[in-house]
Amino acid sequence: MLSGVLSDSKRVVAAHSRHFLALTVLFILPLSLLLLFTPSFFSPPRSLLRSSYHSDPLPYLLAGVLCLFLLAAVSSISASTHHGFFGRPVHLLPTLISIPSPILRLILTLFLPTLLLIALLFLAPSPLIYAPILLLSTLYFIVCSLIPIIVVLESTWGFPPFHRSFHLLTGMRCAALILNLSFSFLLGIILWVFNSSVGFNYEIRSQGVRDIVRTVLGSAVSTVMLLYLIVTNTVLYMYCKALHGELEAEIVREFAWDYVSLPFDDHKVPHIVSVSHP
Known part of the structure; x- marks a missing residue:
């Protein structure tokens, strides 16, 4: 399953490389730069901790901008992946x-x-609360990882996407967990390494050159990781629909006069969907 999801994700991106490159430059690259240069989101400066009455609004403003770039990237890339998966322009x-x-x-x-997750992070009385937060995050990856894709592609919102994601991931929860945790872990390691400049302090003595290398490498690697995280989740959504036999009606509706064979084979997904009309 994972091999099929990854190979089809690579196929979709390669088939529309210019389109995904444009969306990456517009949304994911600024998002990567914000993640790379705003560690204050996760560890506020000491000067902010000394005063409980005065706070700098800049981190909150940057956090809002970061969220907007992330939502725009999810909206545009998941819709484009859905079109590219079926071979549509x-x-x-x-x-x-x-x-x-x-x-x-x-x-x-x-x-x-x-909001609940942020409240748990900032109102935690002790580091012991991080264990429940980690458990909740793991449950999210198992049960709810398709929610953003469902919201975008099925034009729904509120509580129905949660139930829909839980239903679609039946039989694919292990694959979803491995896929999302792998990307999230690698992305976290990348951001930590390039935020802390690990490995650049001794090899490169010039501060300016070190900053340039850190910016170029860190933004490039994190951008690619974020792009494929969104694309693979969209392809995983298509695999889950095929697993539950939900793609036949969609193919009949959109390709009623063509012969269509989905890019699955016997080793990737147990349902091969093909429709032929005279």
Whole structure:
């Protein structure tokens, strides 16, 4: 399953490389730079901790901008991956025009869970609370990792995407857990390494050159990781629909007069969907 998801993700990106490159430059590259140069989101400066009455609004503003870039990336890339998966043409301008509506649905759906997670992080009385937070994050990867994709592609919001994700991931939860935890772990390691400049302090003595290398390498690697995280989750959504036999009706509806064979084989998914109409 994982091999099929990864290979089809690579196929979709390669088939529309210019389109995904444009979306990456517009949304994921700024997101990567913000993640790379704003460690204050996770460990505020000491000067902010000394005063409980005065706080700098800049980190909160940057956090809002980061969230907007992330939602725009999820909206545009998941929709483009869905079109590319079926071999339909993708165009940049219609993709950009369609972004605001999915962003609004994503905000309405993910606002309360995100607010709860942030409250647990900042109101934690001791580091012992991090264990339940880690457990909740793991459960999210198992049960709810398809929620953003469902919100964008199925034009739904609120509580139905949670139930829908739980249903679709039946039989694929292990694959979803391994896929998302692997990408998240690698992305976290990359951000930690390039934020702390590990490995650059001794090999490169010049501070300016060290900063340039850190920026270029860190943003490039994290950008690729974020792109494939969104693409693979979208392809995983298609695999889950095929596993539950939900793609036949969609193919009949969209390709009623063509012969269609999905890019699955016997080793990737147990359902091969093909439709032929005279």
